[in-house]
Amino acid sequence: MAKMLRGATAQETHSAILDLIRSSGTVTRVDLAERSGLTGASISRVVKRLLADGLIIETGYGDPTGGKRATLLQFNPRARHAVGISVDTPSTTYVVTDMSGRVIEQVSSRGIGKDAPATAVRRITAELEDLMVKAEIEPSTLVGVGVALAGRQGRGGTRLLRTDSEKYAWEPFAVRDTLKAAIDHPIVVENDSTCAAIGEFWAGKIPSVNDFATVYMAAGFGLGLVTNGDVYRGSSSNVGEIGHMVLDVNGPMCWCGGQGCLESLAAPAAVVARAGKDEALADKLGLRGRRLSVRSDFAKIARLAAAGDPRCVELLEESATYLAKALLSITNLLDLEQIILAGPGFSEAGDIYVRVAATELNRLSFVRAMHPTRVELSKLGPSAAALGAASLVLHSQLTPHQNSRA
Amino acid sequence: MAKMLRGATAQETHSAILDLIRSSGTVTRVDLAERSGLTGASISRVVKRLLADGLIIETGYGDPTGGKRATLLQFNPRARHAVGISVDTPSTTYVVTDMSGRVIEQVSSRGIGKDAPATAVRRITAELEDLMVKAEIEPSTLVGVGVALAGRQGRGGTRLLRTDSEKYAWEPFAVRDTLKAAIDHPIVVENDSTCAAIGEFWAGKIPSVNDFATVYMAAGFGLGLVTNGDVYRGSSSNVGEIGHMVLDVNGPMCWCGGQGCLESLAAPAAVVARAGKDEALADKLGLRGRRLSVRSDFAKIARLAAAGDPRCVELLEESATYLAKALLSITNLLDLEQIILAGPGFSEAGDIYVRVAATELNRLSFVRAMHPTRVELSKLGPSAAALGAASLVLHSQLTPHQNSRA
């Protein structure tokens, strides 16, 4: 057991106040005192320091209320920067953000495909350095680098789940140490769904909800959890493997060895497979006689559904119904107030998933009598994971908890 | 937002150190300094205070190690007491414990049955006062009273789920305020599965696992979560409603409105119903032509199964398999290290459930490559919830977090 006790250090108080300023937009010192529970005197001291560090700025005076007008304080997003990288099979996305989570620069390159881990990491390192130069980021203003990937934390470090249409393999993937050696900044590695969750919390400005989940759909499903405003990691940082929740004990076999898993019933591959069995639809989509990427076929179906094609809508509603059942179970289990749908899988026809899930939750959730459970699409778009990875870094810098092995 | 910042107050530090002493059995001041991260000087101060309060005692000297021998410190469990009450339809259980969670006095009375809430609470209050006198508890040594019940926290306070064989009803049940008026001590109300979880953590001495769940089976299923050594409550203290997890999307209708819920497939009522359809078994159990308590019939089946009756074993294995699927989903979702089965439902043939669940988790869980997920029966017996309610009070007293609205 390392250090287990520590008073509210300057560091913690400073970041807590900074976080208050950030999330409030524009505030006065008096507001801060009220909301933080600290006295005006303490706020004065902390604010003085934050101003000196350039992390906040004074931006004028508030409306008169019968006395001296208050000085308005604002977060200064451009004082520091963060980088987020989403590593996935079809593509790698790099994002540079300021401290408000706003994207300053964004670059995509080809995914890691079938590259050996060492090769892939080397390329990522090089591309990251190029990006830093291109975005003209003063190295001293870089808070850290976050990496989102479809992987898990194992005993021997990070392991990546590589999906190759039909094949699934876990591979060791030492991103952290390699990047650490190349650039002298904190590196945080986290799985993509967790990144999406924290990104939503941070950049998506979830309105005052502290317990929510983000469902991330790419090749499969993942769930990221934010509880009490902090990432929930579980006993070994492998939270959120919902792809293999059992939804039909007598259902079809899944590659994981189970039966009736969410993934085998509702993931893009399942939808595409069903489409392939429908001759008319398969012709329409050009599926016959070839083997293309599941993800692009799924995107095609989703686009047709969004355009109103009844058969495609039906296919997605089927997938959405399975997902809704899983979300119902999860909501009952964790008493969630809000669920966000994020990731490339929802980018074309996420509305269908939102509608089906919201209906199901309002009809059957156990907590619906106490509070509603909202279901919404992510506003971050397909780069939610990369943006989330950057947010994770911001989060560790701007919130008082020490929440990452950085 | 109330107070959000505060340094490690004396209160917090004292309880953290006290908790260290309790969980260590016998320690020296030097041990405490090492494990807490505090310096010897600070430990001296805190220990002096704990000794003065009678919460710990000096019990001799350690082995010589080439210098002055260390003074051994021990937790003094009898310095304070806690009361736990489990409120359920068939019976009410009262437990008085010392601070180590050891039961000093235990009393059962008839359950609340069909009593009106006000009547039931009045009786509970009276019985509690009798118990206090009988157990000869000095009021000043009582830390507080914990209440476990199959209910939820609603907008209007606690609500109780009353099961009457076939009928289910939510009733307002103002335990807290009524008890508060009768005795001048902190009252903590929590649902039975959460109580069982924290009781297991506290009195069951879970060996150094901080993330685990307790499944509580009575009339239905509930799940209590302990994460980072603290109770996880979710957004409105209604965590753990696993009874209506969807396990079979095409399964039988459930009273909740859903289909294929865990409860309708695996709860005691489902097992008894299946037994009733087996003519030979129904005769053997004396089920025919009468309508008795589901719980006592289930207990009878479980006893026969424990004795080896093949048909009864089969019935319980079926129920256990459904539960195992639910636990598999939950383990994948939350990355659990340990699952404890507790409550009256497991008291006769819990072994069968343990065996089936452990097999399933080791075969299919996603985290099994990283760490095993152990499944064990509670060592607390059928009064797990009551003991847990008492533990909840101890927990709030002995751990540095303020974790209950007491």
Added chain:
DNA sequence: GCACTTTAGTACACAACGTAAGGAAGTGGC
């Protein structure tokens, strides 16, 4: 213009922890 309000900052007290130093109790060498 003067009383009052509200904001912001200063001076000092208090609480909790760390550092440094020393006393207390024991071991082992000569």
Added chain:
DNA sequence: GCCACTTCCTTACGTTGTGTACTAAAGTGC
């Protein structure tokens, strides 16, 4: 038996961060 050394524990004092009380600054309204 004396002395050097080790380990445990306490006391005295410094540091840090917060609260309280007071004051200065800036504005409003009769």
